[in-house]
Amino acid sequence: MVDLYWRLHMEGDQTSLHRRVNSRGGFAPDAPGRIAPGVRDGAPDGFTHLDYLAEVALATEDAGLVGGLMPSFPHTDDPWAAAASLAAETSAYRFMIAFQPGFLHPVQAARMTATLQRATGGRVVFNIISGGGGPSQLWWGDRVDHDDRYDRTAEFLDVLKGVWHGPFDHKGRFYQVENAKLPDWLSGQPFPEIFFSGSSPAAIAAAGRHADQYLSWLEPFDALAEKFALVRAHSATPPKFAVRVDVLARETEDEAWEEIRHGWAARAARETEHGDSVGVQRGESFLAGAGDGFRDREVQPNVWGGFSELRDGPAFGLVGSYAQVAARIDELLALGVDSLILAGMPHLEEARRIGAHVLPLLKGHLS
Amino acid sequence: MSPVEIHVLAPTRFPDRPELPGFVTDVRPARRDPVGRAARAADLAGLAGLVVPFDPDGVESLVSAAGALRATRHARVAAEFHPAVTTPVYAAKLSASLQRFSAGRLDWKIAVDLDRAVARAQGDFLEGPARYRRAAEFLTIAKGVWTASSFDFDGEFYQVRAGGLRFPDAPGPFPRVYLSGSSPEALRLSAEHADVHVLDTADQEIPDLPGVVVGLRLALTDLDATEATIREQAARGVGVFLIDAAPLPDAAYLLGESLIPRLARQETVHG
Numbered sequence: 291m292v293d294l295y296w297r298l299h300m301e302g303d304q305t306s307l308h309r310r311v312n313s314r315g316g317f318a319p320d321a322p323g324r325i326a327p328g329v330r331d332g333a334p335d336g337f338t339h340l341d342y343l344a345e346v347a348l349a350t351e352d353a354g355l356v357g358g359l360m361p362s363f364p365h366t367d368d369p370w371a372a373a374a375s376l377a378a379e380t381s382a383y384r385f386m387i388a389f390q391p392g393f394l395h396p397v398q399a400a401r402m403t404a405t406l407q408r409a410t411g412g413r414v415v416f417n418i419i420s421g422g423g424g425p426s427q428l429w430w431g432d433r434v435d436h437d438d439r440y441d442r443t444a445e446f447l448d449v450l451k452g453v454w455h456g457p458f459d460h461k462g463r464f465y466q467v468e469n470a471k472l473p474d475w476l477s478g479q480p481f482p483e484i485f486f487s488g489s490s491p492a493a494i495a496a497a498g499r500h501a502d503q504y505l506s507w508l509e510p511f512d513a514l515a516e517k518f519a520l521v522r523a524h525s526a527t528p529p530k531f532a533v534r535v536d537v538l539a540r541e542t543e544d545e546a547w548e549e550i551r552h553g554w555a556a557r558a559a560r561e562t563e564h565g566d567s568v569g570v571q572r573g574e575s576f577l578a579g580a581g582d583g584f585r586d587r588e589v590q591p592n593v594w595g596g597f598s599e600l601r602d603g604p605a606f607g608l609v610g611s612y613a614q615v616a617a618r619i620d621e622l623l624a625l626g627v628d629s630l631i632l633a634g635m636p637h638l639e640e641a642r643r644i645g646a647h648v649l650p651l652l653k654g655h656l657s
Numbered sequence: 658m659s660p661v662e663i664h665v666l667a668p669t670r671f672p673d674r675p676e677l678p679g680f681v682t683d684v685r686p687a688r689r690d691p692v693g694r695a696a697r698a699a700d701l702a703g704l705a706g707l708v709v710p711f712d713p714d715g716v717e718s719l720v721s722a723a724g725a726l727r728a729t730r731h732a733r734v735a736a737e738f739h740p741a742v743t744t745p746v747y748a749a750k751l752s753a754s755l756q757r758f759s760a761g762r763l764d765w766k767i768a769v770d771l772d773r774a775v776a777r778a779q780g781d782f783l784e785g786p787a788r789y790r791r792a793a794e795f796l797t798i799a800k801g802v803w804t805a806s807s808f809d810f811d812g813e814f815y816q817v818r819a820g821g822l823r824f825p826d827a828p829g830p831f832p833r834v835y836l837s838g839s840s841p842e843a844l845r846l847s848a849e850h851a852d853v854h855v856l857d858t859a860d861q862e863i864p865d866l867p868g869v870v871v872g873l874r875l876a877l878t879d880l881d882a883t884e885a886t887i888r889e890q891a892a893r894g895v896g897v898f899l900i901d902a903a904p905l906p907d908a909a910y911l912l913g914e915s916l917i918p919r920l921a922r923q924e925t926v927h928g
Contacts, residue, residue, distance in 0.1 A: 316757065319826055340727070340758035364750075365823040371754035374723030378693060397780045398742035401717040408716070409690045409724060428818035431746040431798065431810075449780075468777035473714040475671065 292623060294649065295386060296350045296641050297534070297633035298343060298358035300366035304635045307538070307553035307600040314636065315339035315367070339367055340375055346637045347376055347383045353645025357384025359417060359485075359534065359631045364429055365602075370402065377409040385410065386485060386631075388417040391446035392432040392439070397470050399446075400453040404476040414482045417505065418443060420493060434464075440488075440496040447484070447500050454481055485532055485629075489517070490568040498525030503629055505532040507569055508606040510576055510589045515625050530628035536597045536607025537632050537640075539615040539648050546609050547585070553600040554584040573598070573605040592618050601635055616651035623655035661887065661920070662705035662897045663912060664733070666874075667692045667725070668905050669715025691716060696725035698906030699732050702913025706733030708835075708899050711768045713775050719751065726759040735764035735835060739771055740791055741781035745798035746820060753803065753828035761829035766855075767792055767836055769843065789842035790814070796834065796850040803831045835872065839864070853897050859886060863894055872897035877908060884919050 302312030305323075313321040316339050326342035328335045350358055360369035373385035385406075394402070406414050420439045421427050427434075434442055442464045449465050452458035456471030471477070486501030488494070494517075497504045504521045506514060514533065522528040540546040577595045580586045587596040592610040597603065608615045619630065634640030668691045677683045692709055699707045709718040709725065722736035743751075748765075755763045769792045773784065783791060794812040801808040801820070804827070808820040822828060836847045837855040844864050847854040854864060855872040863871055873895045877883055887898055902908035 317825055336760070338758050338760070367757065368751045368754040370720070371723055371751045371758065374720040375727040375755070375758055377724055378690065378727065392744065393747040394743050395741055395780050397778070398717070402720045405717040405720040409720070411687065411689065428816065429746070429820050431744045431815055431817040431820065433816055465780055466782055467780040469774070470778045470780065473670070476716070 292627075292654070293356050293629040294354070295384070295629065295631040296346075296353070296355040296358050296644075297631055297637065298346060298350075298360045298369075298372070299637045300361050300369060300372065301363065301602055302339065303342065303346075303637050304601055307549055307597075307635050308556060309553075310556075310558065310601060314342050317365075340372065342638075343367075343372055344376055344379055346641065347380050349638050349641045351380060351383045353641045354649050355632070355641060355645065356382070357386055357413065357415065359386040360388055361417075361603075362388040362390070362419070364426070373414070374402075374406055374409070377406060377413075380410075380413075382413075384413045384415050386415040386417050388419055390419050390421050390430070390432070391443045392421065392427075392430060392434060396446050396449035396465060397453050397467055400450050400470075400472060401476075403450075403482060404454070404472050404479060407479040407482070408476060412480050415485065416482045417485045417487060418447070418500070419487050420496070436490070437492045440492040444496055444500060451481065486529070488569070489572055493568070494521050495524050497521055497529060501529040503530040503532040505534060505629075505631070507573065507604040508533055508535045508593070508608075509572065510593060510606075511621065511625060513572075513576065514622075518626060531626055532629035532631060533622055533627050534604065534631040534633070535619075535622070536603070537615055537634050537644060537648065538594075538607065538609045539612050539634075539644065541612065541647075543611045543614060546611065550584050550594065550596070550600075550609055554596065557599045569604070577605065603633075607633075612647040613651060616648050616653075619648070620653050620655070623652075626655075661891050661895070663917060663920075664706045664708055664735070664897065664899050665695070665699050665704060665905060665909055665912065666899060666901045667695045667707045667709045667721070668903070669710060669712040669718075669721070672904060690721065690724050692721040692725050693728045695905035695909065696732060696734060697728045698909035700729035702909045703917065704732060704909060704913060705897075706735065706762075706764070708735040708737060708764075708766055711737040711739060711766075713778065722763060723755055723758075726755060726762055729762070731762075733762045733764055733833070734759075735766045735833070737766035737768055737835075739768040739776075739779065739781065740788075740795040741776075741779060741783070745795040745815060746802055746817060748795070749799040749802050749822065752799075752832055753822050753824065756829035756832070757824070764833040764835060767796070767834065769836070769846070770838055770840075786842045787813075789846045792836075793846055793849060800831055800850075803828070837874075855897075855899060856895070859890060870896045872899060874899045874901065876900075877902035877912070880911070880915055880919070884916060887916075887920060 302315035302317030311321050314325045326337045369387040420443045445462050445464050453470045458470045460467050483502045485503045485505040486497045487505045592614050594609045595605045597607045598605040608618050671691050709721045718736040722734045725734045791814045805821045810817040833852040835853045836851040851869045853870045853872045
């Protein structure tokens with residue numbers, strides 16, 4: 291079975307890729323026509339980003355997608371806060387919560403997870419990010435260096451799992467606990483599936499030991515296949531593979547590229563802060579020497595590396611007709627991909643569109 | 658007598674549920690959240706709010722508070738936690754989202770003086786007065802990143818560089834901070850950081866904490882005695898009552914329908 295996730299826009303949502311303004315969720319207070327919060331009779335209407343996040347989660351469930359990746363950055367709303375808030379009003383949606391081990395003590399992470407597993411009936415999934423690194427880590431108040439952070443992640447997960455199955459004693463480099471355990475009535479629940487991100491050698495080595503699923507941004511398919519091979523080579527038991535893919539699919543290929551053309555013409559130069567992320571550097575390397583036209587970034591048919599110019603996030607995604615996008619997804623599955631995290635702007639309408647027009651066309655990895 | 662606020666302590670575990678006779682159709686759904694129904698009851702009953710206690714043998718309070726905020730319209734929801742559970746920046750980040758989601762109804766109750774075995778089981782081996790210094794740094798940083806566009810801090814326990822929440826608008830007010838304790842360290846921390854200093858017993862002396870509201874944790878006995886205690890305590894300046902009232906949700910209705918109207922007969926009560 292293949293798990294198809296959708297993304298949840300913790301940073302607010304754009305109306306389209308035409309304009310880079312997050313008009314949904316209160317991140318652009320002056321955007322005309324803004325929603326959640328909006329304006330009614332000249333005053334804020336009392337709705338919040340959470341109300342719109344709930345709509346997207348419910349649309350995601352209904353579209354045939356199993357849940358959502360909830361990213362966590364300095365400029366986003368917090369995934370633990372949103373998942374805990376939306377537990378009771380969703381029924382199937384899996385909350386893939388992104389977090390860095392440095393945020394929480396592993397005992398606290400175990401307690402929060404067990405509480406949320408209980409509240410959701412076991413719908414918590416982890417996206418463990420060991421950290422983008424660089425000066426931005428000190429924004430979070432995290433002093434641990436890049437490569438040490440993977441050692442911390444390893445110890446964090448050891449303690450978290452130890453507490454989960456506690457009682458547990460531990461004295462390590464980063465953590466110490468004595469007789470740590472969950473209360474009886476919160477223990478015995480399934481431990482969340484772990485999606486593990488990171489493109490550096492330290493990350494790949496750690497992924498081999500701790501990931502249920504190794505999660506990569508979309509890259510040109512050959513590069514992706516090499517990366518998976520590298521992870522397999524570092525793993526006694528290879529993890530599953532997951533890819534995070536933006537999709538822009540329309541009835542015809544021309545309609546899809548027309549959307550891109552609009553956004554490309556209106557794009558503004560921006561500076562982004564990525565610390566010492568190896569994933570970002572890899573993404574840029576695939577586009578070295580590309581021209582200024584938007585089609586210059588189509589590195590192989592329907593694989594386009596300009597999304598980062600039109601919205602926050604990674605560069606690569608799929609652009610094409612419903613049938614083309616479905617065919618490219620089938621090719622990814624044939625590469626050995628087990629899970630996909632799809633995304634589109636706006637997240638609400640595009641979840642419905644992909645559910646209605648692309649998912650039914652998928653043939654699976656045997657195609 | 659000045660206005661008083663009535664809050665209740667949320668249950669953090671489920672009460673036992675009896676077996677039904679085998680021939681009775683049983684559609685009882687799995688119980689998922691002991692806090693949510695209690696929060697809804699407190700809200701419906703017009704209480705000022707509820708506090709989700711730190712209970713090592715119960716549900717985690719921040720996750721439960723998030724669900725409680727989503728289930729309520731008016732009630733304030735305080736999550737009690739100790740500083741070692743998270744970094745101060747992450748505590749602020751998570752809480753800022755909850756404030757954005759709830760129109761600013763989240764509060765913090767910071768537990769500092771944990772039992773030694775409980776603290777060690779939570780992974781916290783810091784002891785003695787150092788715990789108060791760490792709590793002070795924790796609150797200074799959380800408040801600092803909440804309001805500052807760029808925040809730097811170098812302390813005994815924490816370091817932050819170029820911090821500061823990156824929402825386009827302020828995410829609402831910083832959570833109201835509840836602290837407690839009677840040691841000199843505890844009172845110094847409250848003087849610096851508390852909005853409400855909570856007394857654990859009715860006979861505790863009212864500390865000299867200018868600008869800090871005094872609260873009292875109180876078990877609900879019978880209504881006459883509880884009413885009398887509240888009047889007595891309000892007369893000496895206690896403004897916030899955290900009532901340990903079991904079982905919830907039932908007791909929330911009792912407070913809303915009976916205690917608050919009684920208190921209101923002679924003075925103003927804020928739910």
